[in-house]
Amino acid sequence: MSSQYVLPNSSPVVNLDCLVAFNCLSAKEKLYTHYLSKAAWHGGLVVLFQTSPESPIIFVLLQKLFRAQPLDELKKLALGPACGFNQDEWQALLVYTSGLYANMGNYKGFGDTKFVPGTPQDKLKTLIWKSAAYISCPEMIENLWSWCGKRMYSLAEKELQLGLGDEGTTTYFSANCTMEDAKLVQKFLDAKAISPYNSRVFKTINDGKPHYDVRLASVNTPDLVEQSETADRVNHLGASEFEGTSFSVSCGDYSALMAYVATNLKKAKDHAANETEEAMLQSYIDSFTTSSLQAHKDGSRLWIKDKGPIVETYIGFIETYRDPIGVRGEFEGFVAIVNKEMSQKFASLVENAETFLPMLPWGNDYEKDRFLRPDFTSLDVVTFSGSGIPAGINIPNYDEIRQNEGFKNVSLGNVLSAGYKEEKVTFLSAGDVELYKLLKAPSFEVQVGLHELLGHGSGKLFSEKTDGIRNFDSEKIKDLETGEKISSWYAPGETYDSKFQVISSTYEECRAECVGLYLCLEPCILKIFAHEGDKAQDIIYVNWLNMVRAGVLGLEFYTPKTKKWRQAHMQARYVILRVLLEAGEGLVSVTKTNGEDGQPDLLVSLDRSKINSVGKAAIAKFLQRLQTYKSTGDLVRAEAMYVAYATVSDEGDTPFLCYRSIVMNRKQPRKLFVQHNTSVTSDESSVNISTYESSPEGLIQSFIERFTSTDVDDAIIDLWKKDQPNFPTE
Structure with a gap:
């Protein structure tokens, strides 16, 4: 079994501590936090269904195994003569289970590759058959094992990573769908003005002809739609024909889990701090009950208006990283408490944003007509459900809201402090390692702030409405690359995600990262974070060095066989590394060396004396191209440029394809977070x-x-059974 697909027994586990912040809440705020957390966690179970066909059943099997008897008893049974585990095999089972819980599925939330147990299959089966779970309900346990036991361990080529068709596994589309199917469905959705955020697609063949069922997440199943008070808001449900192919749009996907979400949001609403929060939660309830994405957008609009809450939250189908064509959202929910001291820095950044935006290298024509000042707070996370926990967030992701009405930024303070410390720093010189360890956290705090607020929050999309009105002067706006008048923009109904699709997430992350690199060079910005003089110069150096090194580390998330990247942020950082290498003049170098252990190693170097000259000029030019193509909706040029930089080959002075094996041999396990529970x-x-x-x-x-109740287990099993015709496992 390849160790590449087994989580190492040394995988670090860290506590996402929020006790100090939580204990400062009032009784009402704690109740609000509790019910929001319950909603988020139950909604997070949807991610199991969005990850792989087997993830929901593996989750239930492990829940029943570990719930049925104390952990010490199960350990004694495993290590005893009846099962014959050794200590490493027992630890491997614990790590696998932890990994499945932390990633909400058996694929890594950061990297999208499958992981399998390091415990031998026959020994795990023996343990399960000897366990209290089996003794209490043998038929159920046997069924669960028969449904997932083989697939849990399988390393079949198509199952190694997430992807569509022959490129991997996905549950956003039925197993018989191809990229051509996905593109046709997207054309249908665009024509009908239906957002795919909360959808999945299932293809059947009837009389030799394909039929596509677009299923939307909701409590209400089709038979309940007519009874819904908000049914008039979901007027796109039903059958239709498009380009000679039959389609249907139905609701009720993940129904039982969405019911848990809606129920807990209703309870949270009773403890909301104000009418805005009450209305916001009601919109979310409507959305999750009826499948109306418009209701979720309305809730997002109210969320933006809820300024400076003590308890911050957002929930729904949000990030599109894992959908093969980049338009469907993975379920996510977070609940967090504002860290007032840290938030002051970000508030100052927001206060001065209009001064900083003109510093970006694209001019006023490419910037929004009016900067919509967001909340920007540092939060201590109480609950974060989904496939992983980021360090910062800029939401909502709906273009029309972000562009015209506003957004919020959050920096997750306890995630930064707990998750971004490295015990062992690879690929840097001894001198750089010392400075890197000292300043990585504060430099990354600067980068997160600039990335979220002035990266994702900047730039204008040139668009035309159905009435022909444009938000720009087509006679005046010049293409920043050619100097000619622009010749493309977003047509009515088009969004950035629907236009850029596959590259949309990584392209936007790259743009935001570049904004952070570019603006961190400004002394007035660093002063906000209390960095001045030599300290400020060190912060700049470590921030740029971190980005360059991350570009090398990103090679872990590239699959040579398919020539595909599996992680949006890491692809973006590799692209930035390529841009800085292309700048030349000795700014950046990546060279092969021998490590202290005698094995091949890499050395990443950055000439700090050239950051403000060669580096800044290179990022400025690249940012102009990124923004020009995004603003004008020019996918052809954007894709040609981005794919070229993202290519990994053995050609040139820096053979990254060869270097990838060194990166893989020296990769460090990713941290797993333990979160609190409330009751x-x-x-x-x-x-x-x-x-x-x-x-x-x-x-x-x-x-x-x-998840103490077996009712949740039953709900997951029932939903899984309904999915099975679309995901044959043999």
């Missing part, structure tokens, strides 16, 4: 918070206590 007292008047040890055992215990 209400019997009279539902107050909330308790539980803490767990920073270990696989602690992470597993947190999930056992998070």
Whole structure:
């Protein structure tokens, strides 16, 4: 079995601590936090269904295994003569289970590759058959194992990574769909003005002809739509024909899980701080009940208006990284508490944003007519459900809201402090390692702030409405690359995601990262973060060095066989590395060396004396191209440029395809987060918070206590059974 697909037993587990912030909340705020967290966690189970056909059943099997008896008893059974585990095999089971919980599926949330248990299959089956879970319900356990046991361990070529058709596994589309099917469905959705954010697609063949069912997430199933008070808002449901092919749009996907979400949001609404929050939650409830994305957009508009809340939250189908064509959102929900001291820095950044935006290298014509000042707060996360936890967020992702009405930025402070410390720093010189360890956290804080606020928050999309009105003067606006009048823009109904599709996420992350690199050179910006003089210069150096090194580390997330990138941010950082290498003049170098262990190694070097000259000029030119193509909706030029930089080959002075093997041999395991649980007292008047040890055992215990009811197991199994015709496992 390839160790590449087994999480190492040394995988670090860290606690996402928020006790100080939580204990400062009022009783009402704690209840609000609790029910929002319950909604987020139950919605997060949707990600199991969005990841792989087997993930939901593996989750239920492991829940039943670890829930049925104390962990110490199960360990004693595993290590005893009946099962014959050794200590490493037991630890491997704990790590695999922790990884499945932390990623909400058996594919890495950061990198999209499959991971399998490091415990031998026969020994795991023996343990399950000897366990209290099997003794109490043998038929159920046998069924679960028969449904997922083989696939859990399978390393068939198509299952190694997420992707569509022959390129990998996806559950956003039925197993018989190809990229051609996906593109046709997208044309249909665009023609009908239906957003795909909360959808999946299932293809059947009837009388030799394809039929596509676009399923939307909702509590209401088709038979309940007519009874819904908001049914008039979901007027696109039903059958139709498009380009000679039959389509239907139906609701009710993930129905039972969406019901848990809606129920807990209703309870949270009773403890909201103001009418805006109440209306916001009601819009989310409407959306999750009926499948109306318009209702979710309305909730997002209200969320933007909820300025400076003590408890911050957002929930829904949000990030599109894992959809093969980049338009469907993965479910995500977070609940967090504002860190007032840290938020002051970000508030100052927002206050001065109009001064900083003109510093970007594309001029006023390419900037929004009016900067919509967002909330920008530092938060201590209480709950973050989904396939992974980012360091910062800029949402909502709806173009029409972000461009014309506003957005919010959040920096997740306890994620930064817990998750971004490296015990072992690879590919840097000894001198750089010392400075890097000292300043990575504060430099990354600067980068996150600039990336989210002035990266994702900047730039204008040139668009035309159905009435022919444009938000720009086509006679005046010049293409920043050619100097000629622009000749393309977004047609009515087109969005950035629908136009750029496959490259949309990584392209935008690259643009935001470049904005962070470019603007961190400004002393007035660094001063906001209390960095001046020599310290400021060191912060700049470490920020740029971190980006260059990340470009090399990104090679882990490239698959040579398919020539595909599996992670948007890491592809973006590799592209930036290529841009800086192309700048020449000794700015950046990546060379092969021998490590202290005698094995091949790499050395990443950055000439700090040339950052403000060669580096700044290269990023400025690249940013102009990125923004020009995005603003004008010019996918042809954008794709040609971006794909060229993202190519990994052995050609040239820096043979990255060869270097990738070195990166793989020296990669460090990614951290897994243990999160708190909250619970209400019997009279539902107050909330308790539980803490767990920073270990696989602690992470597993947190999930056992998070989902105590077998009703959730049953709901997952029922939903999985409905999915099976679309995902044959043999």
